[in-house]
Amino acid sequence: MNTTTSTTPSTLAVERIRADFPILHQRVAGRPLVYLDNAASSQMPQAVIDRLVHYRTHEHANIHRAVHTLSERATTAYEGARRTLQHFLNAREEREIIFTSGTTDSINLVMQGWGRKFIAAGDEIILSVLEHHSNIVPWQMLAAEKGATLRVVPMNDAGELLLDDYAALFNARTRLVSVGHVSNALGSVNPIQQMVALAHAHGVPVLVDGAQAAPHFAVDVQALDCDFYAFSGHKMCGPTGIGVLYGRAALLEQMQPFKGGGDMIHTVTFEKTTYNTIPHKFEAGTPPIAAAIGLGAAVDYLSAIGMPAIAAHEHALLQYATQQLGALPGVRLVGTAAQKAAVLSFTVAGIHPHDVGTLLNQEGVAVRTGHHCAQPLMQRLGVAATSRASFAFYNTQAEVDALAAGIRAVQKIFA
Ligand code: C6P
Numbered sequence: 001m002n003t004t005t006s007t008t009p010s011t012l013a014v015e016r017i018r019a020d021f022p023i024l025h026q027r028v029a030g031r032p033l034v035y036l037d038n039a040a041s042s043q044m045p046q047a048v049i050d051r052l053v054h055y056r057t058h059e060h061a062n063i064h065r066a067v068h069t070l071s072e073r074a075t076t077a078y079e080g081a082r083r084t085l086q087h088f089l090n091a092r093e094e095r096e097i098i099f100t101s102g103t104t105d106s107i108n109l110v111m112q113g114w115g116r117k118f119i120a121a122g123d124e125i126i127l128s129v130l131e132h133h134s135n136i137v138p139w140q141m142l143a144a145e146k147g148a149t150l151r152v153v154p155m156n157d158a159g160e161l162l163l164d165d166y167a168a169l170f171n172a173r174t175r176l177v178s179v180g181h182v183s184n185a186l187g188s189v190n191p192i193q194q195m196v197a198l199a200h201a202h203g204v205p206v207l208v209d210g211a212q213a214a215p216h217f218a219v220d221v222q223a224l225d226c227d228f229y230a231f232s233g234h235k236m237c238g239p240t241g242i243g244v245l246y247g248r249a250a251l252l253e254q255m256q257p258f259k260g261g262g263d264m265i266h267t268v269t270f271e272k273t274t275y276n277t278i279p280h281k282f283e284a285g286t287p288p289i290a291a292a293i294g295l296g297a298a299v300d301y302l303s304a305i306g307m308p309a310i311a312a313h314e315h316a317l318l319q320y321a322t323q324q325l326g327a328l329p330g331v332r333l334v335g336t337a338a339q340k341a342a343v344l345s346f347t348v349a350g351i352h353p354h355d356v357g358t359l360l361n362q363e364g365v366a367v368r369t370g371h372h373c374a375q376p377l378m379q380r381l382g383v384a385a386t387s388r389a390s391f392a393f394y395n396t397q398a399e400v401d402a403l404a405a406g407i408r409a410v411q412k413i414f415a
Contacts, residue, residue, distance in 0.1 A: 010313035017305065018394050020045040031364030034399045034406075039184050039212055039343055039390030040368050041234045044298070048237060051297035055290050062286055064263055078289050081296025082279070088299045089229065089246050090220040096252065098279040099292045102243035103211040104134040106230030107178070109245055109282060110207050111138040113255035114228075115176070121147035123175040126199075128153040128161050128190070129380050130183040133373040135209045139178060153179070155380070159186040159335040166195065170202045177206045181213035185372040185388065186335025187318070187343030189213070196225050205251060211235060215392070216314055216341045218307035221246050233291065238298035242291035245282075252278045259284040310393040314342045317391050321400045325389075328407055334386045345372075345386040348407060351414050353385040359413060360387075363406035 018024055023043050026033050035043065055077060061070035063078050085097045100106045115138075119125065125139050129152050136150075143150055151174075153166045177199045182189050196206045205227035213219055214229075215236035221229050228251070233242040247255075257264055257275055261284035266274040275281045302310065321344050325331050330349040348356050357369035369387045371378045378384060389403055 010309075010316040012305070012309055012313040012393060014313070014394060014396055018396075020047065020301075021394055022046060022049075024394065028364045028366070029362045032402075034363075034365040034402045036389040036391065036395065036399065036403060037366045037368050038215075038392040038395075039235065039388065041240070042215060042237050042392050043394070044237055044239070044294075045301050047301050048239070048294050048297045052239065052290055052294045055293050060290070063289055064280070074289055077293045077296075078287070081292045084296040084299050085244055088219075088303065089214075089244075090222050091246055092222065093249055095278045096246055096249050098245040098247065098252070098282045099287055100230075100243045100245050100282075101241050101288065102232040102234070103132075103209060103230045104232075104243075106228075106243055106245035107134055107207065107209065108138050109258050110178075110228050110230075110247075110255075111142050112258035113282065114205075114251065115139070115142045116145075117254070117256055119146050119148050119175050122173055123148040124151050124169075124171070124173045125149070126151045126153060126166070126169050126174060126177040126179070126204075128166075128179050129155050130159065130161065130186065130188060130190070130377055131178075131180055131374065132184050132209065132211070133375070134211075135178055135180060135207075136376065148175075149173075152376075155188075159183065159188040159337045160339075161188075161190055161195075163191070163194065163198075167198055170198070170204065174202060174204050177204055178209070179206065180209040180211075181219075182210075182216065182341045182343070183335070183374070183377070184212045184343065184390075185374040185377055185386065186337065186345055187212075187340040187390075188335060188337035189339040189341050191339075192224050192226065200225065205248075212343070213341070215302075217311040227251055233295035233298065236295075236298055237301060238295035239288075239291040241288045242295045244295075247278075249278065252282070255282075257281050257284065261285040305393065311341075313393050314391050314395075317395055317397065317400060318342060318344060320397055321389065321391070321403070324400055324404045325407070328404060328411075330411060331407060334381060334383065342391045343388060344390070345388045347383060347386055348411065351410060353387045355414075356387045356407070356410055359410040360403070360406045363402070363409055365403050365406045367403070 207228035214231040264284040353369035
């Protein structure tokens, strides 16, 4: 986990790593591309691209359905990817890994499969003010359907959740905590282990939105002791259209399936259907086979570098960027939590974030601007939008310098 105070040095051979990413070696607006929008989607190394090509060239067939060679190859590769993800998260069992289309789909699966069964009128669901819309809207839909209430953990001005207020939210009607591990808009790392322990002391399960955590540091679901953990492949060097829901086996067993169709059944008659075992119960229809295999390859790639080395490099970069941008007159850093990972949000005095983003693009620098799908957080901060640089392990200090120079160039245009 990154912090802005520790001094772990980076040990990554970044130039060698960058050679693995063909997309990074291009010019945008006549300048070398500086890609700092990794929280939206990170880039794919050649090893993942090659794995996808190999699957499509030699292995493609439907899975779990036939005894012919290609189906066996595809099934072996797909189920192998599931085992890779199990080890990546240190899940107890392979069947605790469900392939979904991404974080949004994973959270909606828990809402539909667990929430609709176990949440009733008058019940309460705890979220935090830092949440991405994907971890707000599904619960709002459920609350409206069931007559349940959302309770929101507040934060301080730095972007740190207030744990005393969190503890005070629990009561006999609390049924679920659903909270982000890392804020996509501010980079705050929430104390998930502590939050889970408190929820469990009240007998309440916890879903963790790990979309911005799994790509950046080692996640151990057994150490966190969380009940569900959701993330997306495309933010961790994998393809789009694939993600993971980790679920504690006992809870997954209790859940009802969200989608009905092929592969999720055991037997079907017109009178009655019996369901397949987990995880297949939640993977109806033909899944994104190639994307799951690609995600497995991405996880192999990240693991070969090592998540601790990735975390240390990104931490050093974040620290450097915090110093460089923090020293620029007119630039205000938004989100200054003591524990942060990979994200630097900022505003530039007198210049709308969309103009900052558009003009930075003319300098070859890709950042995201807007509300970052976290409108309640923006309201709490009293800003309509920010510009956001988000880092990956293949980013360099020189790219941070290019960002800082780009911001100065934007300021000159508006001077
Ligand atoms: N955040 C960002 O630029 P999907 O779209 O399902 O892969 O991920 C949704 C999601 C859920 N939770 C968090 C914390 C996220 O950051 C995201 C995606 C992107 O910040 C796109 S809005």
